[in-house]
Each structure stands twice: as C-alpha cells, then as structure tokens.
Amino acid sequence: MLEKIMPFKKPIYITRPILPDLNKVVEKLTKIWNSKWLSNNGYQHNLLEKKLLKYLKVPFLSLFNNGTTALITACKCLDLKYEVITTPFTFPATPNALIWNNIKPIFCDINPKTMNIDVDKIESLISTKTTGILAVHVFGTPCKINRIEQIAKKYRLKIIYDAAHSFGVEIDGKGIGNFGDITMFSFHATKLFHTCEGGALTYNNMDFNKELALLKNFGIKNENEVILPGLNGKMNEIQAAIGICVLEYIEEEIYKRQILYSAYKNFLNNIEGISFIDELPNVKKSYQYFVIKINEKNFGKSRDYIYENFKSYNIFTRKYFFPLCSEYPFYKNLPSANPKLLPNAHKIVDEVLTMPFYGELYVEDIENICKILKSFRNS
Numbered sequence: 543m544l545e546k547i548m549p550f551k552k553p554i555y556i557t558r559p560i561l562p563d564l565n566k567v568v569e570k571l572t573k574i575w576n577s578k579w580l581s582n583n584g585y586q587h588n589l590l591e592k593k594l595l596k597y598l599k600v601p602f603l604s605l606f607n608n609g610t611t612a613l614i615t616a617c618k619c620l621d622l623k624y625e626v627i628t629t630p631f632t633f634p635a636t637p638n639a640l641i642w643n644n645i646k647p648i649f650c651d652i653n654p655k656t657m658n659i660d661v662d663k664i665e666s667l668i669s670t671k672t673t674g675i676l677a678v679h680v681f682g683t684p685c686k687i688n689r690i691e692q693i694a695k696k697y698r699l700k701i702i703y704d705a706a707h708s709f710g711v712e713i714d715g716k717g718i719g720n721f722g723d724i725t726m727f728s729f730h731a732t733k734l735f736h737t738c739e740g741g742a743l744t745y746n747n748m749d750f751n752k753e754l755a756l757l758k759n760f761g762i763k764n765e766n767e768v769i770l771p772g773l774n775g776k777m778n779e780i781q782a783a784i785g786i787c788v789l790e791y792i793e794e795e796i797y798k799r800q801i802l803y804s805a806y807k808n809f810l811n812n813i814e815g816i817s818f819i820d821e822l823p824n825v826k827k828s829y830q831y832f833v834i835k836i837n838e839k840n841f842g843k844s845r846d847y848i849y850e851n852f853k854s855y856n857i858f859t860r861k862y863f864f865p866l867c868s869e870y871p872f873y874k875n876l877p878s879a880n881p882k883l884l885p886n887a888h889k890i891v892d893e894v895l896t897m898p899f900y901g902e903l904y905v906e907d908i909e910n911i912c913k914i915l916k917s918f919r920n921s
C-alpha cells in the first residue's frame with residue numbers, strides 16, 4: 543500500500559533570504575544615522591567593496607543598486623553597439639540590458655548539458671555588426687570561457703558574463719569574476735548573497751574604476767563638469783550595511799546548502815527520467831539553486847505536471863527560465879528568435895524545475911519533497 547504523504551504545513555518556496563540578526567543590523571544603522579551619510583561612497587559602501595574584492599578573489603569591483611543597472615552600465619562602459627550575441631535561456635534582465643543600450647540581442651542556442659550558451663554555434667551568428675558576447679553562467683555552471691575568449695579575440699568582440707547565480711564560484715581556485723571584460727553579480731534578495739537589492743561589476747582593467755564611477759553617478763566629474771550621460775546606479779549605505787551583515791552568514795548558509803544538495807542527490811538517485819546538471823571537477827560550485835531535469839518519456843509525467851501537483855503539497859517550485867527570452871512578444875520576431883534555430887533551448891525549458899533550496903530546510907524536508915516527487919510517477 544502506498545504511504546499517505548501529508549502536505550507541508552507552511553508553504554515551501556525555492557529560496558528564502560539570509561536574514562542577519564536584527565540587532566546587528568540596527569547597530570550598523572545607528573552608525574549610519576550618526577554619520578548622516580546615506581549614499582555616494584560612504585563608509586559601509588567602501589567596507590563592503592573591500593570585503594567582496596577579497597571574497598570574490600577579483601582585482602577590481604564596483605557596487606551598484608541592482609544587477610540590472612550594473613549590466614546596462616557594463617554594456618555602456620565597453621561601448622557595445624549594434625548586435626550582441628546572448629542566450630535565450632536566462633532571466634529577462636540579460637537581453638533587456640542590451641535593448642536599454644539600443645543593441646539588438648542575437649539569440650544563440652544552448653548546450654543541453656550545461657544549459658549555457660553553445661560555444662559551437664556562436665561563430666555562425668557573428669556579423670559585421672557584432673560587438674560583443676553576453677553569456678550567462680546559468681545556475682552557476684561556468685561557461686566555456688577559453689573557447690569564448692578565443693572567439694572574442696578572433697573577431698575582436700568584448701565579453702560580458704552574467705554571474706547572477708555564481709556568487710563564490712571558482713574555476714581552479716580563480717574567482718568566476720576574473721573572466722571576460724566585465725562580470726556582473728546580482729545581490730537581489732533571492733540570491734545566495736544579497737543586499738536586499740544590489741549588484742556589482744568585476745573586471746581586470748583598472749581604467750574601468752573611473753569610467754564606472756562616472757557612469758553610475760550621472761557622469762559627474764566634479765562640481766563644474768558633467769562629462770558623460772551617466773545614470774544613477776549607486777549602492778546606498780543601508781544596502782551596503784545589510785550586505786556586510788549578510789556576508790557573515792554566507793559560509794554557514796553554504797555549509798547547510800551543501801548538506802541539502804547531497805540529500806537531494808541521494809534521494810533522487812537512479813530515478814529514471816530525473817537528472818541533474820553535471821558537476822565539473824575543477825569548479826567550486828554555486829549553491830544558488832538546486833535544479834532537476836525531468837524527461838517526460840522516462841519519468842512518466844511532465845515537468846508541468848510535477849510543478850502543478852507540488853502546489854497541493856504546499857511546495858512552490860519554479861520553471862526557470864520559462865518562457866525563453868526569445869519567446870517574449872518584443873523579441874520573438876527577431877530572426878535569431880526562430881524556434882527552429884534554438885532546438886536545445888526549447889527542449890530544456892520544458893524539462894527544468896528549480897527545487898526548494900535554502901539553509902532553513904531540514905534533510906527530512908528534502909526527503910519528503912523527494913518522496914512526493916516519486917509518488918507522482920504512479921499517480
């Protein structure tokens with residue numbers, strides 16, 4: 543007889559933010575209040591910058607009020623124009639940052655294993671108008687950076703990486719923010735490390751420090767000169783203070799998520815039709831999301847069936863990144879958005895499911911979630 547599985551008493555979401563001890567936050571806020579300095583390179587801002595340079599193992603970093611403004615500013619800083627090659631399997635912010643720079647996104651299909659941009663399909667999309675590649679380390683799996691660099695060199699293209707899912711990811715001990723011309727991190731509340739809303743750019747070119755400082759502060763050079771059409775992308779003192787408090791909890795959160803990660807892999811091991819994203823041996827993983835792939839033929843039920851039926855157990859998973867960016871009404875008429883050219887992206891987007899994954903969960907919760915998932919097969 544089948545064991546009856548009870549729904550969770552409280553709703554289970556895919557993530558919960560790290561919430562630091564409120565007393566510690568108030569302590570920091572008191573300092574800010576006393577200083578009467580709320581934005582523009584304040585003490586907390588500069589302290590967080592220092593701490594993140596160290597944590598991310600990067601030479602240079604510039605903080606922003608969110609990841610999207612950071613990305614928009616990165617395109618401007620690199621003077622990207624006309625056409626940039628990107629992926630349809632990402633969050634809307636990625637291609638939208640191009641449109642805000644008057645750049646046409648050229649969608650490239652993905653590798654079905656890593657879900658990242660398929661480096662073997664990039665070259666066929668390069669035209670005389672191509673100025674860059676905007677690639678995403680999807681779910682924290684690093685892109686094929688060597689190959690992308692080769693292509694960029696050959697055609698003199700700039701590279702931006704969207705590392706919104708990749709806080710703390712390293713390749714052979716090197717921080718993920720060291721590659722390409724500029725890398726963007728998001729510190730939104732749903733991300734592993736957060737400042738409520740926030741983001742950063744990292745880079746190896748020291749000249750970008752000055753350029754980005756101007757671009758994120760209206761282009762103001764000094765009291766008498768405004769030299770660029772900049773926007774307002776600055777991180778404020780309260781965001782930075784939250785970030786400093788959250789950073790104290792990062793290692794503990796990662797440790798907890800490591801245990802949950804192993805639990806998922808254990809409980810879902812050898813289930814026909816369920817698979818995981820491959821782990822790369824030289825990569826320090828991201829603990830941003832736990833993602834499974836469901837092959838409907840082999841599992842017997844579709845991703846959408848699982849997603850819908852989890853809800854009656856009070857489990858709210860997400861279909862990241864459905865719909866594909868190339869299917870948005872404002873992109874779908876682009877020639878590169880033609881589904882025939884994006885077969886892997888269209889297949890993967892119907893198979894992926896982002897599962898509940900945050901430090902507050904217990905191994906028993908994961909066990910239950912997996913039991914429920916398995917029960918769907920015979921329902």
Ligand SMILES: *Cc1c(COP(=O)(O)O)cnc(C)c1O
Nearest residue numbers: 608609610633635706728729730
């Ligand atoms: C979260 C996210 C962003 C946007 O970052 P914000 O800080 O929310 O603006 C961009 N790209 C990807 C892949 C993301 O997941």
